[in-house]
Amino acid sequence: MKIKKLASIVLLMGLVLTVSGCGKEYHYVSKTYVVSYPIKSLGLHNEVSDSFSGAFFVGFGSLDTNTYYYVYADAGNGRYILQKYDAETTYIKETNGQPKFEEVIKYFVTYNNSDNFTVDGIKFKKDNNFFFNFLFSPFSVNSVGDEDYTSNDTLNVNYDIVAQHVKVGKNQTLYVSTDATSTLYVPKGTIKVKFNADVNNIK
Numbered sequence: 001m002k003i004k005k006l007a008s009i010v011l012l013m014g015l016v017l018t019v020s021g022c023g024k025e026y027h028y029v030s031k032t033y034v035v036s037y038p039i040k041s042l043g044l045h046n047e048v049s050d051s052f053s054g055a056f057f058v059g060f061g062s063l064d065t066n067t068y069y070y071v072y073a074d075a076g077n078g079r080y081i082l083q084k085y086d087a088e089t090t091y092i093k094e095t096n097g098q099p100k101f102e103e104v105i106k107y108f109v110t111y112n113n114s115d116n117f118t119v120d121g122i123k124f125k126k127d128n129n130f131f132f133n134f135l136f137s138p139f140s141v142n143s144v145g146d147e148d149y150t151s152n153d154t155l156n157v158n159y160d161i162v163a164q165h166v167k168v169g170k171n172q173t174l175y176v177s178t179d180a181t182s183t184l185y186v187p188k189g190t191i192k193v194k195f196n197a198d199v200n201n202i203k
Contacts (some may be wrong), residue, residue, distance in 0.1 A: 007105045026117035027061065030144075033162045035103040038074040039083075069184060073101060090184040092191060100185045105158045106147065107175040111170060119144045142175065149175040 027103050030184040053152035085101070108119050115126045122145045141148050141155060152157035157178045168174045 004056065024111070024114070024115055024116070026112065027121075028110060028119050030106045030108045030120050031107045033107060033165060035099055035105070035161065039071040039099050039101050040074075040080055040155045041071055041099075064196060071099075071101070085182060085184065088181060091181070091184055093185050094191055095185045096188060097185070099187060102183045102185065104181045104183075105162055106179075107162050108149075108173070108175050109166065109167065110173045112171065139177070148178045150178060151175050 016069060029071055068084040069087055069090060069092070070082060070084050073083040075081045083101070110117060115124065117124050125143045141150055143149065148154040150159060156176055156178045157173075158178065158180055162176045166174060181186070
């Protein structure tokens with residue numbers, strides 16, 4: 001009798017889970033958090049005229065097999081610090097405004113415990129590897145289309161950046177994209193489409 005009762009309880013729980021999983025579909029819209037700070041370049045010293053040119057310069061170099069852009073980022077109190085940005089994932093855009101670095105991170109907040117929802121009209125897909133999640137739940141990565149999201153900072157350096165500025169209430173969950181769109185805004189004329197690469201003329 002006890003076995004039958006236990007089986008009935010398990011069957012009932014399974015039915016409840018099935019029904020709840022097939023319930024109302026919720027719809028959310030992603031938002032963006034923007035990290036932005038001013039940048040500057042080094043003045044170029046002319047030994048002949050003993051003067052500094054005012055042209056904006058973006059350094060370009062490689063480390064191991066990666067290529068980077070180098071600029072000076074605002075560190076506050078009138079100080080700047082050298083920063084590098086991956087050239088393969090950082091856009092450069094010319095502007096008439098203040099030179100700056102900008103990073104755009106997407107996120108969204110859910111208002112219930114259901115996994116049945118869309119974000120920007122795209123179906124949310126939860127990492128359903130039960131064995132992996134049972135042992136390594138903090139490492140689970142969910143997806144919305146081609147973009148990956150996590151609800152913690154274990155595999156996502158963007159999570160803490162956004163979590164510090166987004167208020168999340170009770171029964172709410174914050175999901176932050178593992179990707180970000182990075183752009184260096186530089187003065188017009190910084191990007192040279194045509195240039196002379198003849199190093200033999202350099203004295």
